Amino acid sequence: MVRAPMPIQSGTVSFARFRSEPAGARPDAKRWLLRGLRKKAFEPLEARKPDDDRAAGFVELEDHDATGFEAGLFQGEHALFAWRIDQLKVPAKALKAEVDRWAAAFAAGQGRPPTRREKAARKEEVRQLLRQKAEPSSKVLDVSWNLDTGEVAIWATSRKVVDEIAATMEEVFTVSLHPVSVGATAARSKLAEAALGPTPALVGLGQEVSHDAA
Amino acid sequence: MTRRNEAREEAAFLRGEVGVDGAATEADQRDAAEVERDKAREELLRGRTWLGRELLTWLLWRSESGDPLVEVEGSGLVVLFTGRITLRGLAGEVTELTARGAEAPYAAEVRRALDAGLLVHQARLRFTQGEGDTEKVYEATIDAEHLDIRAAKLPELAAEEEDDRVLERLFLAGQLSRFVDALVAAFLEERAGRGWAKRTVPALKRWMQAPGGAEGRRA
Numbered sequence: 001m002v003r004a005p006m007p008i009q010s011g012t013v014s015f016a017r018f019r020s021e022p023a024g025a026r027p028d029a030k031r032w033l034l035r036g037l038r039k040k041a042f043e044p045l046e047a048r049k050p051d052d053d054r055a056a057g058f059v060e061l062e063d064h065d066a067t068g069f070e071a072g073l074f075q076g077e078h079a080l081f082a083w084r085i086d087q088l089k090v091p092a093k094a095l096k097a098e099v100d101r102w103a104a105a106f107a108a109g110q111g112r113p114p115t116r117r118e119k120a121a122r123k124e125e126v127r128q129l130l131r132q133k134a135e136p137s138s139k140v141l142d143v144s145w146n147l148d149t150g151e152v153a154i155w156a157t158s159r160k161v162v163d164e165i166a167a168t169m170e171e172v173f174t175v176s177l178h179p180v181s182v183g184a185t186a187a188r189s190k191l192a193e194a195a196l197g198p199t200p201a202l203v204g205l206g207q208e209v210s211h212d213a214a
Numbered sequence: 215m216t217r218r219n220e221a222r223e224e225a226a227f228l229r230g231e232v233g234v235d236g237a238a239t240e241a242d243q244r245d246a247a248e249v250e251r252d253k254a255r256e257e258l259l260r261g262r263t264w265l266g267r268e269l270l271t272w273l274l275w276r277s278e279s280g281d282p283l284v285e286v287e288g289s290g291l292v293v294l295f296t297g298r299i300t301l302r303g304l305a306g307e308v309t310e311l312t313a314r315g316a317e318a319p320y321a322a323e324v325r326r327a328l329d330a331g332l333l334v335h336q337a338r339l340r341f342t343q344g345e346g347d348t349e350k351v352y353e354a355t356i357d358a359e360h361l362d363i364r365a366a367k368l369p370e371l372a373a374e375e376e377d378d379r380v381l382e383r384l385f386l387a388g389q390l391s392r393f394v395d396a397l398v399a400a401f402l403e404e405r406a407g408r409g410w411a412k413r414t415v416p417a418l419k420r421w422m423q424a425p426g427g428a429e430g431r432r433a
Binding site for chain 1: 258262263264265266267268269271303304328330331332333354358359360361362363364365366367368376377379380381383384387388390391394395398399401402405406410411415418419
């Protein structure tokens with residue numbers, strides 16, 4: 001059972017910010033959210049194909065093993081849920097040690113070192129064996145979504161994970177998540193392109209670069 | 215061939231490191247300084263990061279007076295840079311510079327580096343809203359590229375019930391976002407106006423070139 005700390009409730013406050021469009025609460029918000037969350041609900045690794053080393057999907061905020069989303073989905077105007085990532089990693093050091101041991105025994109028995117193909121085949125066998133013994137590591141990242149204002153906060157610091165969650169949300173909820181960087185805000189404000197190139201006196205760029213960038 | 219090896223070879227091909235025959239393409243002939251400059255340039259142009267850096271640099275200058283910079287929900291917002299500040303740029307031999315210390319962001323050394331073409335890329339900011347009993351203080355580290363909120367400190371929670379505390383925390387995190395958005399709006403208004411090139415940039419450069427530390431300039 002996964003019971004990681006929930007940043008929305010306590011601890012360090014770090015989050016990436018987006019604005020969802022269309023914004024504004026929907027009359028069928030609960031049904032729409034449930035449908036989206038269940039489309040990409042978390043499925044544990046053991047229930048998936050044996051070749052998969054990674055599983056990711058939505059779970060309830062307060063119970064990271066639950067994917068029903070019937071309780072605790074709303075707090076005021078916020079929808080609260082989480083994204084769970086389980087990853088199986090075969091320790092490279094153990095894999096190498098095991099293959100090296102086998103290669104030494106092979107060379108002693110056969111009077112020649114294993115070919116590259118034989119070594120690769122053995123390595124894959126060992127990897128599968130070690131994989132069965134490995135425990136998946138689990139990470140859970142909270143998501144808060146103010147359905148009235150469209151403000152989305154993904155409580156994670158890794159940009160790769162933030163982008164993964166944002167892309168999944170766009171897909172399952174059929175919304176657009178816009179970043180709130182200065183560049184993106186300027187673009188949304190429809191400010192004149194010509195006025196938004198780098199300021200040469202500040203950036204230390206030549207004029208030719210500002211033309212490239214604008 | 216395992217899937218992993220196939221994927222690795224495909225990635226190398228997509229990166230242009232090997233050709234269709236699997237042989238290495240021409241080696242990168244650039245020297246380390248050139249590679250670093252190209253990387254710094256790519257970082258600056260990605261997602262118009264220069265605008266985020268210009269925002270934080272403008273904010274450093276504007277915040278030095280200690281006056282409220284914008285109004286958020288009818289109340290003035292004072293911003294103060296505190297602790298660590300990271301500068302990045304393309305010009306000269308230095309592409310990144312980090313300064314630490316409670317008053318480091320306003321130090322003459324930082325201003326000189328800004329004058330040399332570096333800009334603020336990441337900084338720790340203290341936001342103060344309201345006065346007296348209604349004063350609330352927040353802190354957060356902000357980066358120029360995404361304007362993500364990192365390692366923020368929120369004002370002490372007043373609510374006691376668990377559900378109310380979650381709501382209050384979400385509200386305060388939302389307030390922090392609104393502060394940043396209000397500063398971005400104020401910056402973009404000035405940045406897109408005619409006064410940016412004529413008045414703001416020359417004033418910023420004069421501030422960067424002024425002698426002495428923050429105390430000396432305030433006196």
